[in-house]
Amino acid sequence: MKVIKFGGSSLATGSEVEKAINIVRADPARQVMVVSAPGKRFSGDVKVTDLLSELATATQAGQDTTTLVEQILVRYMTIADHFELDGQRVGDHFRNHLQTIAETDYPNSEFLFAAFLAQGEWMNAHLIAQIMAKLHLNARCVSPADLGMVVVGSPRQAQLAPSSYDRLADFPLIPGETIVVPGFFAFDQQGHIAMFARGGSDITGAILARGLGATLYENFTDVSAIYAADPHIIAHPRPINTLTYREMRELAYAGFSVFNDEAIIPAIQGNIRINIKNTNDPEAPGTMIAPTKEVNHHHLITGIAASDGYTVLYIHRYLLNREVGMTMKILQVLAKYHVSYDQMPGGIDDLSIIFAKKHLTTTIEAALTREITTAVAPDRLKWLPDLAIVEVVGEGLSHRTDLIARILTQLATVEIAPVIISQGAARINLTIGVDTTQAAAAVQALYALSEEEK
Template sequence: MKVIKFGGSSLASGEQVQKAINIIVADPARRIVVVSAPGKRHKGDVKVTDLLEQLAKTVQNSGDTSALEDEILGRYQAISEYFSMSGSDVLSKLREHLQNLEHQSYPSSEHLFAAFMAQGENMNARLIARVMRHLGYRARFVDPKELGMVVSGSPRSAEIREDSYERIGKFQLEPGEIIIVPGFFAYDEDGNYATFARGGSDITGSILARGFDVDLYENFTDVSAIYAVGPDVVPHPRAINTLTYREMRELSYAGFSVFNDEAIIPVIRAGIRVNVKNTNDPDAPGTMIAPTKDVKHHHLITGIAANDGFTALYLHRYLLNKEVGLTLRILQILYKYNVSYEHMPSGIDDLTIIFAKDQLNASQMSAMTDDIKAEIKPDRIEWFDDFAIIMVVGEGLYTRNDLIARVMDKLAEQDIAPTMINQGASRISTMIGVDSDRALDAVRAIYTLSCEKKEAQSEGAAR
């Protein structure tokens, strides 16, 4: 049995929904389908989820919602009409459902927004189940509540509770039926809507794959593979046939957009493979993400990613390394302002703290600077806003002792001076800090090494 998930671009129109249905019914093992909200149909279009966010703001401000309702439901009506279902009552039920949400009371504004943001997937799953029945397939909409999916955490950054997996595993599918499950949301223990963080529908698919203990989790999107670098950086980059879980996590963290770095944790824990495929080219093999033992790499470098969403705080003070408890005092200041850090490379007199930009605002940065000056008394303290991280990733990195030196040579050829170099003990990734305006140049320079095959290197030991 397989879990199959479709992204927003794969379900943006009636034509795209038909492609998705063709893929579902082509394989009898595809019994559990996770759907996203309709995405953009063309450049300049608006995602349904963005429209729902506008609707939530309008409801919160007691504004007129009729125009937004019509625009949102028009997207579902267009899909319905593509399948000659214009006379169906499904759209009137969706409108009634949306209006009921508008008149409910919520524990907080965050709960209100979670409830509305969940409806893109919720309504799409209901509609697609109805479309499939209209076409003669045995399909059923299943709400996350029926599956026993209960979450904890905040309403818009929920985490699945561990006891949910046992309940999911006990859910009984009828012989030959296909269940359509909305992605992105579940419910807290009080029955309130709660949405997952970034990549929410991917997270739902991953949760269901683990809960049902399936053979494969197929994730259909609008690309035919995961590539060694982004196609917007290098024309026609090398496709990655296989990735290990930890390679995918490292690359996602640094900016690969196919998955975020948290989405596949449930399947990692269960050892379930993930196949990323293209809705518009379903026969292409795509990229398989699997445990390390199941992956044989053919290239020294698997992928390179760049992310300029960071800022860095640099501290200099003589004999900084000799002071016991200094790092603890800095961390206590970060805790005071509810800020987490990404990395903290240091030297004997220097320490750099790297933050995700979305963790900070100007007032926090100013207050933290004042507190660190008062507590640590650095000789120099400075923020670097033009900071990007290049992640060079590959299980093959540790088979060549000269590879990092060659990466540095490539950067030197382009006159790029790294501001930070960090490699973990696993040696499958090297993190390089560079100025933001040189990040893409750095990726292009290193990419030439990623095309070299391990077999061509006498020192390389193919795994």
């Protein structure tokens, strides 16, 4: 049995939905279809999830939402019309459903937003199941609750409760039937909707692949492979045929948006391979993500990713390394304000804490500055606000003693002096912090190394 997931761009229009359904019907092993909300149809278009976010904001503010609701509904009605379903009937049903969502009482605004944002996937799953039934395919919509998925944590950053896997293992898959499952959300123990991280349909697919015992998790999107670098920076970069779980985790963290980095974890736990494929070219092999022992790399560097949007808190204090519990004091301040950090490289007198900007506000930065200053009395504390992370990833980093030296030499040739350099303990990645304005140039300078074969 295979789990197959389609991203929003693969389900944005009736013709795209038709391609997805044909891909499912082409392989009887594809019994579990995970769907996202309809994405952008063209450049400048708006995703349904973003429209639902606007709807949540307007609802909370008590504003008239009639026009916004109709803008959302027309996306589904147009898809229904493509398959000669009664689009008006579909629209009326979903309109009533959204009204019910709007009239529900929620514990707080976070749960309200989660409930609204989840409806893009919910409506799409119900519609696609109807379409497949009209096409005389044996399919039905199954909700995360029916599957026994229960989540814990915050309503907009939920995580699956481990006990859910026992219930998933007991879910009966009927031979010859396809279940259509909305991605991105599940329910907590109180029955409230909670979402996985953005891109959470990838996570849903991985959870189902592990819990239902899939032989393969196929993730269909709008690209034919994962590439060794961002095609917006490098023209026609090399496609990656295979990469390891941990390489994908590092690349996804640093900006490869093809696959959610959290979604790798259930696949690792279930030892399930992930195949990234193109809805518009389903016969292309795509990129296979697999356990390390199954991957035979031909290149020293697997991929280079860059992502801006980082901030560094630099702390200097003489004899920082001598005082027991110094780092703990800093972490306690971060925990007080519910702020997570990405990395924390340091020296005997210095510590740099790398944050994603999305985790910070001006108010939080001021509070961290004040309380860390009180807690550890640094000789110097400053924020470096515009940092980009360039991540060089590959199993070859642990095999060639000269490779890191060559990476830094390449950067020197274009006069880029890293702000931060950090190598992970697994020795498969090198994190290089540079000024945001230098990120693209750094990738361009390093890409030549990724072309070299072993």
